[in-house]
Amino acid sequence: MTITAPEIPVVGSITAIGSGYRAWLVDIWGVMHNGHRAFASAVAATQGFRKQGGIVVFLSNSPRPSPGVQEQLSRLGVPPSCYDATVTSGDLTRHELGKHPHPRVFHLGPERDLPIFAGLDVTLVPKDKAELIVCSGLFDDETETPDDYVGRLKELAARNLPMICANPDHLVERGDKLVYCAGALAAIYEKQGGSVVYAGKPHAPIYELALETINGLAGHEVAKNELLAIGDGVNTDIAGAAGFGIDAVFVASGLHVPANSGGEAGAEVLDRVHLAELFAHAKRRPLAAMRALDW
Numbered sequence: 001m002t003i004t005a006p007e008i009p010v011v012g013s014i015t016a017i018g019s020g021y022r023a024w025l026v027d028i029w030g031v032m033h034n035g036h037r038a039f040a041s042a043v044a045a046t047q048g049f050r051k052q053g054g055i056v057v058f059l060s061n062s063p064r065p066s067p068g069v070q071e072q073l074s075r076l077g078v079p080p081s082c083y084d085a086t087v088t089s090g091d092l093t094r095h096e097l098g099k100h101p102h103p104r105v106f107h108l109g110p111e112r113d114l115p116i117f118a119g120l121d122v123t124l125v126p127k128d129k130a131e132l133i134v135c136s137g138l139f140d141d142e143t144e145t146p147d148d149y150v151g152r153l154k155e156l157a158a159r160n161l162p163m164i165c166a167n168p169d170h171l172v173e174r175g176d177k178l179v180y181c182a183g184a185l186a187a188i189y190e191k192q193g194g195s196v197v198y199a200g201k202p203h204a205p206i207y208e209l210a211l212e213t214i215n216g217l218a219g220h221e222v223a224k225n226e227l228l229a230i231g232d233g234v235n236t237d238i239a240g241a242a243g244f245g246i247d248a249v250f251v252a253s254g255l256h257v258p259a260n261s262g263g264e265a266g267a268e269v270l271d272r273v274h275l276a277e278l279f280a281h282a283k284r285r286p287l288a289a290m291r292a293l294d295w
Contacts, residue, residue: 008250008275011288014045014230015295017249022222023055023214025207025241026083027231028062028069031251031293035174038077041294046082048295055217058086059210059229061200061236063113063136063166063182065090084217087210089200090116093134093166095209096199097122100132106156109136109166109182116166127156133163135186141179149185157194168200169236201233202240230293234278242284250275250286251293 011017018024024046029035032042046056062069066086074080093116097103106127107114113136117124127133133156138144156163165186171178186196200206214222229248231237241248252270270291279285 007272008279008285009288010270010272010275011290013294014249014290015048017288018045018049018228018230019052019054021054021228021247022218022226023057023228024049025057025059025210025227025229025246026293027201027229027233027237027251028058028060028073028078028086029172030232031230032058032073032078032082033076035172036076038073039292041292043078043082045293045295050081050084055214055222056083057210057213057217058083059201059206059231060086060088061167061169061181061183062088063090063093063109063116064088065094065115065118068115085213087206087213089167089206090136092199092206092209093136093164094120096164096197097134103132104130105132105134106130106161107134107136108139108185109134110139110141113137113166127152130161133161134166135163135182135189136166137182138180138185141181144180146180146184146188150188153185153189153194154192157189157192161194163189163194163196165196165198166200168198168203169233201231201236202243204244207240207244207246234282238279238282238286242282248284248286250278250289252289252291 026046033039050056060069066088069086069088097120102121104123104125107124163186165182167182169181170184172181190196224246227246229237229241229246230251232251238248238250270289275289
C-alpha cells in the first residue's frame, strides 16, 4: 500500500501559522533581502510578530560575525525593529577557532570576511605554512566558480589540513543572479578526502547557539515545539530545522524557484507539483510554502 504525503499548502500570510509560536528563526539572505535590497513584506512580517510579543532571531550562514551582518541589514533597509538578535556562521566559526590554541590559519575567502578573526589569537599565513583552513568563500565570487579551486583544494587535502567552513551554503542569490559560497568549496574538499567542520545550517551547533540566545531573551527555557524556522534553503534552512526537530515554513526564493522576481515567486511555479519534487525526500516537510514572507 502506497501512502501519499499530504500536499504542502501555499499560503499568502504567515499570521495564522506563525502567531502560535514563541520564537522565529528567520533566514536572512533570500527571505529578508536579496543582497541588494530588503523585502518590504518580510520587514512587515517580522515587525508584526515582534509587536505581538514574539522573539525573532535572524539565523544566517553569513561568514561574518553578527555586528557586520547587522550593519549590512541596516544598509539594505532591514531595521533593528525586525529582530531581537542575530546568530551567524561567523559567530560559530569564532567559537570553533577558540578550540585551536594559537592556530596558523590559511584564510580561503575574500578580504571582506576578515572580521571573523578580529581580536582572536590567530595568525594568518600562506597555505604552505598553515595548520588549519578557514573557508569563507571564493576569493572573487563574481568571476570564479568552484571548478577554479579543485587543484588547490586537492593539494591542501593531501596535507590533511582540517577545514572550518564558515558558510555551508553552496549558492545564494545576489540581486538577479546566483553566486557560489564556501559550502561548494568545502564539498569539493571532502571529496578530495579533507576533513570539514561546518559552522552553520543545516548542522545542529548553530541551532543550539540560536536556542541558547532565545532562552536568554525569553528569560526561561523555550521548548523546541515553540520554535518556527523560516527559510528558503531546502538543504540548509528546511533540512536543518528538520534535523533539529522544529517546524518550518518554506519561502520560495530564486534559490529553488528560478522564476522568482523581486523577492516573490511566481504563482505559476510555486504549486503542489513543484513542492512535491522539492521535498520528495525530506525527513520532515515544511508546514507551508510562501511566495514571500508576509504578515
